[in-house]
Structure formats: structure tokens, C-alpha cells
Amino acid sequence: MDFSIASILALDGVTNGAVYALLALATVLLFAVTRVIFIPQGEFVAFGALTLAMLQNGQVPGTVWFLLILAGAAALSDIVTGLRHGRSAGKLLLQAAKGLAYPVAISLLVWWAAPRQLPLLAQAALTLAVVTPFGGLIYRLAYESLADASVLVLLIVSVGVHFALVGLGLYFFGAEGFRNPPFWDERFSLGPLNLSGQTLIIFLVSNALIVMLWLFFERSLWGKALRATAVNRLGARLMGISSTSAGRLSFTMAAFIGALSGLLIGPTTTIFYDSGFLIGLKGFVAAVFAGLSSYPLALVGATLVGLLESFGSFWASAFKEVIVFSSILPVLLWRSLRDPHGEEH
Template structure:
């Protein structure tokens, strides 16, 4: 290996690591706020990429039907809750969020499919279709289990992963998809030539991380999520709704996943189950951060991307093994260095 090859591998590692960093941050955020180890985070990556690919190819994506089904299920749960409590508080808002919004997006998508709104317009439409799935998934699956132990939530997350993978196969098919690059061209940076799309991915990921930092540090909702992550019981006593925090967290996670999928769709072929491996590599970065530290998780995810790139050169058949083996020494070190405490009773 010479210096040129090393720089090319480093470039690939940084691009992949930037995506893993976003997913790792989303996983840390969800676990800190809701105690859910969100295995299906990668499915939002696949949904974002495949939805955009189908829109680019002039097809109406199956996401619109998934949105209608998920919205109907979420509204029925709200209706059942209102019936049990003998009050209709919030039912109108639920109908607007879970019924009217999916129907409006269904009609809008079919209408826009007859026009060429450009790649950027289709990317915005993709976000509008995928992001609402986050709070709907929380309402259907995790909100009823808000006080369940972490192990139960983990088992449920595994089941949700398999369910969403099957749904993706049914709605998008088994073939792989790619999308056009958002930015064309090459950019010379010293001894390495970057594709404009790769540089766009890295800069977009960096901008999104900064935006998340500003959100958590400067906004009321961001501070509410931080408070819930630090002390859920204290947040409740201060009037912060843990249900609101959970829905907002899953909304952010869906947005991060969908955006990550759209960023990588021009540089790699995406299948219905591709998001699982990508999400797991983000999970490795989150584990390095102890599912608690955002900067360490981002740095760990970047390290995962770089190690994966060099492993693909030296031992391509074992690159996945090498990446996932990183979890073992990290878990061992954290187990030996951290005091063991009982889970907080809610």
C-alpha cells in the first residue's frame, strides 16, 4: 500500500464514517430519552433511499401506502384510548396527524408524479413521506411500553426490525436501486481528488451535527429532550411530557435515517435490507460512546468507517467481522471501568 491508496481509503472511510456518525447520534438520542436500543434505525435509511429512487424513476413509492396503514393503526389506538378514558381530548389533533396528513401526502405524491420537480424537490418529498413514520412507529409500538424494562424494549426492537424489513420487501421489491448524484464533478484537495458527491455527504453530515448541537443547546424542545435524557422522573415533575419527548425523538431519528439514505443512495446500491448493516455500524459507534456521549459516539462511528475502509483493502472477506469485533474490547473495558448500578425504577 502506498500513500495514494491510503489517502483514497481514508477518503472512503471518512464518507462512510460520517453516515455512521449520524446514525450513531440518532441511536444515542433514542436510548437516552426513551431507553430503547433502536435496532430498526437502519430501516429508515433504506426507506429514504428507496423512496427517493422510486420517485426519480417516475413511480409512486410504496411509502405512501405504508404511511396510510401506519396512520390508520395509530389513530385506532388513539380512538381506543379515548374510549377507555371516556374523553375525546386530543382526538381531533390525532385525526389531523394520523389520518389527514397521510391522505394529503398520498394525494400530493400522486399529483407530483406527473411533473418533473427535480432531484431536490423529490428529496424534500421523500423526507415528507418518511419522517412521519417515526412518531407513528413510536405511537404504535413503544408508547404503550413506555415503562417496560430495557430488555423488553430491546426484544420489541428486534421484532420491529424484522417487521419493517418484510414491509420494505413487500413495498419496494428485492431489486437494488441507485439515485443520481446531488452534486456532479470532481474536486482536487491536495494529493486526493474527491468526488463532489462524497464531499457533499461529509459537509452535509457535519452541518446536520452542528444543527443538532444548536437544537439541543438553544431551543426549548431540545432542552426538554436533554432534561428527559438526564432524569426522566425529574422531567415529568417539571411538566415535560415523556410521550412528547418520545415522539419528537423518533421524528428526529426518522429524519436522520431518511437523510442518510438519500446521501448514500448515489454512491452505493441500496436494497430493502441494506439499512440493517449500515445501522449496525452506527450502533458500534454508539456503543463506543457508551450510548450516552454524543461526541464520543460520533468519533467512534468515524473510526468504524475508517477501519472498515482499510479492512476492505487488507481483508475484504472479513471486513464485517473486523468492524463488529470492535464491540468486544469496548464492552469489556466499559464493564471493568464502570460501576454497576441497578436500573432506575420508574
């Protein structure tokens, strides 16, 4: 291996690491705020990429129907719960109508826009508008009633949600893979490196989103509320911060990050209905490097995962996944010895 090959591999590794970093940040966020190890984070990636692919083909994506079904189920659940607590039926129906307004509006917009072949950026915006609400709706239906359950119970629920989303992905998009067009189809030479416009887009968008997340957590009231919930759920409740609202917001943010990651990675590789699991799992490995608690360490871990994958594919392409996932073992062993586990109460 000479310097030029090493540079190319390093560029590929850092590029993939930028996407894994976003998924790792979402994983850390969800675990810190809700204690959920969200295995299906990668499904948001696949749904984002494949929804855009359907719009590119002039078809209405199946995720539109999924959005309506989730919104309807959440509204029905809220009505049933409200009636059990003796709330007015009229107020419950009004609240349900407000909750259904956005899903219905965005679904009608997608049905109108799909056959008209809008510009790529407009289709990307529609994709984010469709997939982002999945996070909050999935939290309301699958996790909200179990918010105080143990981490193990929440993990089991995540496994069930993962299998359900993979099956729905096969139903919505079929077994065929899709590769989206790049957002910027230019190439730049930098010594031995040949940079594509899409690579620069990945770097710029990933770094911009990381900065925006930092500003959100440091400067906004909602961000500080999420930080407070992550530090002490009971203390946050006593201070008037709704853990339910914090959970919905964090899942919505995770869905947005996953869908955006799908838009970024879609032009670089062929995405299938089940591709998100492997991509999300690498983001999870990066999050484990950070102990599921540190955002800066998650970024470092994502870069290491990307580099391991890139150089591993060069030295032993058949075992690159084994190399990446085996790297988690010494990290877990070190953390186990450094911080002995105590029984959860």
C-alpha cells in the same frame, strides 16, 4: 501501501464515517430519551434511499401506503383509548382528523408528483416528508404503551419492529437494488485524492446537521426538554415535561436523520431493501463506543468505524465486516471493567 492509497482509503473511511455519525447520534438520542436500543434505525436509511429511487422511476413508492396505514392505526388507537377514558367521541374524531391531515396531504402530493419527474431536490424533499413521520408513528404504536418497561423488553420490541420493517421493505420495493443519481455530479482533484461532488455534499450536510442538532439541544426549549428527559425521566415529568411528547419527538428526529442518511448514501452504493440493517448496525457500533450516552464520542466512534471498514476492505476485504463488528468487543470489555453493571430496578 503508499501514501496515495492510504489517503484514498482514509477519505473513503471518513466519508462513510460521516454517515455513520448521523446514525450514531440518532441511536444515542433515542436511548438517552426513551431507553430504546432502536435496531431498525437502518431501515429508515433504506426507506429513504428506495423511496427516492421509486420517485426517480416515476412510480408512487409503497411507503406512501405505509404512512397512511400507520397514521390510520395510530388514529384508531387514540380513539379507542380515549373512549375507554370517557372522552367525548366528537373531540376524539376531530383529533383523529387533525392527525390524519398531514399524512393524507403528503400522500396526495406524492401521487400527483411521482409521474411528473420533478427535480431531484424536490423529490428528496418529498422523500423526507414521507419517511420522517414514520418515527413518531412507530413510537406511538409499538413503544408508547411500554415506555416504562425494562430495557430488555424494549429491545425485544425493537427486534420485532426490525423484522416487520425489513419484510415491508421487500414488499414495497422488491428484491432489486437501486442506486440514486448524485446531487452534485462534479469531480475535484486534490493531490492523490479525487473528490466527488457527492462526497462534499455528504461532508457539508452531515456537519451542518450536527451543528443544527447542537444548537437545537443548547438553545431551543424542546431541545432542553429532551436533555432533561434524558438526564432524569421522573424529574422531567415532575417539572411538567411530557415524556410521551419527548419520545415522539426523538423518534421523529431519528427517522429524519435516517432518511437523510439514505439520501446521502444512496448515490455512493447500491441499496437493497435489507441494506439498512448493516448500515444501521455500524452506526450502533459507533454509539456503543460512546457508551450510548455521549454525542462527541459517538462522532469519534463513527469515524473510527469508517476508517476500520475502509482499511479492513483493503487488507482483508472478505473480513471487513468481521473487523468492524469485532472492534466492539474490547470496548464492551473495557466499559464493563470500568463501570460494573448494577441490576436494573
